Amino acid sequence: MTSQPPDGAPEERAHVPAAVLYLTVFVVATSGLVYELLAGTLASYVLGDSVFQFSTTIGTYLFAMGIGSFLSRYVKEDVAERFLQIELGAALAGGLSAPILFLGFAYADVFAIVLYGMVVLIGILVGLEVPLLMRILKERLELSELVARVLTFDYIGALVGSVLFAVVLVPELGLNRTSLLFGMLNAVVALVGTRALRDLVSTRARNTIAGVAVIVLIGLGAAFAMADRLVIPAEQELYAETIVLVKQSPHQRIVLTQGRGGVQLFLDGNLQFAEVDEYRYHEALVHPAFAATPNPRRVLVLGGGDGLALREIFRHPSVEAVTMVELDAVMTELAATHASFRRLNRNAFADPRLTLVHDDAMVWLDEHDDERFDVIVVDFPDPRSFSLGKLYTGRFYALAARALTEDGTLVVQSTSPLYARRSFWCIDATIRAAGLHTVPFHATVPSFGEWGYVLAKARPFDPPEHLTLEDLRFLNDEALGHLFVFPNDMARPADPPPPNRLDDQRLVRLYEEEWSRL
Template sequence: MSVRRHGGRVLALSMFVMGACGLIYEYTLGVLGNHLVGTSHEQIFVVIGLMMFSMGVGSALQRALHVDLIDRWLAIELVLGLAGGLSVIGIYAAFVYTASYRLLMYGAASLLGVLIGMEIPLLIRINQRYSSSLSANLSDVLFMDYAGSLAGAMLFAYVLLTRFTMFRIALVLGMVNVGLAAIGIAYFWPLIRRRRLLSTAAGASIVVLIAFMARADPLMATFEQRCFRDPIVASETTEYQHLVVTRRDERVHLYIDGNLQFSSVDERIYHEMLVHLPMIMARARQRVLILGGGDGLALREVLRYGDVEQVVLVDIDPRMTELASTQADLVRLNEGAFHDARVQALEAAGIGATGNTEIWREANEPFELGERSQARLARVSVLNLDADLFLRNAAGLFDVVLIDFPDPTTVETAKLYSRGFYRNVVAHLAPGATVGVQSTSPFHAREVFLCIGETLRAAGLRILRYHQNVPSFGEWGWHLAWLPGPDEKSMRERLGQIRHLPIETTYVTPELLRASVVFGRDRLATGDIRPNTKMRPVILDYHRRAWKSI
């Protein structure tokens, strides 16, 4: 009687756990797809959509099950636990050793979706004997499913994603599924026909998952190393991205979500081009804002100017700026740019709800909130928060703004190339200020490059496009932007009059800067290129078309 009396509660709790696990499986495979493809915004949408469709298929397939429903539910739970727990390891292995990992990833998403889709209607049918009516049955099961989904979303976003690797997340989920099946076997023992088979399968499944859990870190290290040419010296998954630093002899590379961010062989070409043209073309350069650039390499170039009084660097990921200030290879490359700055994570309230609070730091002195003081050394503030949030809440004007974000491959990064974002930048420009914008390749991603320029224009800025060959990436481009006043011809004339630079550089020369604004015939013809907006992120489509054609 005790089994029948409390069976509804056990099933409801099972539905809660299944709802949480199902959603986390969707997120895990979606994030894994992003990491493997290189933060392609499509992957998480496709994976989740495919799993949702497969759940519909599963709900239809369960109609063929007519007898031994508890046995069937427990068997499905065991298969889901084993297949889901090993899914990430299998997909990653396929990515490393074969060219067909997408097939396995989509196949795993489909299989898990079918199994999850079979669970819910099966539980509803089993729960009929414990419910007073159909409406009560449906509300009990579906409420616990939706509540579990919410719990799973919170658990994934705030606990699992930043504390466990994708390998371990999947294995933990698998163990939870198998554990749930084991509890069901014990509780519904008198109602189960295939007790020995299900018990043996549960025991074997948990042994397999524990064995892989014990080897998870070495396996991931082996798989990940095979994805990179040089030995990995640092690897970390943060709340926002996956960071990898590799080194062979003096050659250092930084990768974010599998995409190369810089190579020590030629990073000075990129960063000198990004920084020095805006710096020398600005009317003044006392106050400099760097958006992105958490590796400290743009900051290194800015700090070469003796007349810079204040630098504010805004990068959303505190682990990126911490790595750049502690990892020996990155510190050597950025010349200890962060060693005179204290990294502090601030939310919107940290920069003032009214936008009136400014944060200052004297070199080698503690942070303080207050009025600007007279000093000869540059004050450097490093803020770990969303750049868009910073611009909408912070006060103050800047003489130079340097925008050094990754390419717009996701919805999150696309907003940082939008008209609304650039309008927020305009609100922080002092008279005569200049803006330098990383703008991807004008050759490989011409539409993206032109779209960034058109978006800057739509935000009320005038622009001058420039480019240079960076061997690790090929031809690369940037935009110099400024408030209405001087036209493009005037800025070209000013650039033509520069005969020497105010600082020592490794690569850039006045002659090279003058040549960088010259493009081939029709390379800057915009045609029907649209500006990018937050509500219509056309730059994502431009980027997808560009790099898929290579």
């Protein structure tokens, strides 16, 4: 930076239009608050727990502003020039904060570092602004008047910023455009400042700052115009909530959205879980099977790469070893590292009892004929293709039956007995055709609707009556009993469908037929 003295224009002789400077204070305050809210919102999107995220980002931000204020004492000369440079810095850092953090979603392990780094940087820059402004203005006003006016505009700006943010900016512009817009405002302040403070800044510095400000304005303006294409995935229109992550694995397209009810996971466009009620689905998937199994120690999970079933499994103290066979390594990597998943699955992938295998479940079962498990949890996507349908065939269940211990229990997510009644009972019939005895059940999961499962064991058995865990969010012993009661519109049809076979995957056709009727 240059530190040559202003060309014959000592500070005390400066003429600065007061209105411009008050407006500057206002913009600086508004944008500072908006950046703070942006960071808090994005943090709670990705890291979840919005109370915690807002407290920590705001705390960090205020602390960084304090650092900025403290650092302002080290600005001895060229105060006006430094102010304008800091304004440009804030324009860039603040303006690009939301796009940068959006891009950071994909790199979940470094997201927190990027987030707090941005918060600290912006906080320091904003923290520098007001003290420097006050020093610029101090020649014109009494100290009491100066403090009163600057802080008035500062607080009004903060109020306007917070109201605008919630009422206008996020609903109308979205997070990215809001961020870019305020970056542009900061750049405008710097540009206007080169004229307003012309007496306090050398011509050369003024020209440089004005030039950079124009470039920053154009850059942010272009980003503003293309914000949709920059960071919003093309398929956003297919989803009701904001997409926060898109990953294409060799096997499927993984989309995570964020809305008022928390995150939702979609695989190839099909909802896999919604944070708001996934506990109902996963408690029903895991705990009845455990209740039906004496001393379950070894557990096999087929599919379920999001780790939410693992979370429920690891709550059982009897569990000694869990093997998960999941085809998609991208999915489990995401579930093991991404903050939203880790929060939801309680970091289940870090549990030392887990052995993670990436393979096709049917091939793996075929090749591991010596392993036996007390509980096998089958949590595949619905049979909407032949490559998924093979995981619902007699052959598959025969392999799963072989992998069960004598008193072991198999539980299979079995689509909706209400929307796809014959598909559900086809799965039940297929499991029975593989030589197992079944107890079907269902649970209400509002995001999915009425959902079905099948419990299966090598011997005839009664529905379990007592859960082995207390303090579940959804299930208690009384509710457990209701799961096994099928109302008429979901009951086994008088003419149940024949079993699904590897060489004749009628379930895939049945499933498509039933769901397309909805």
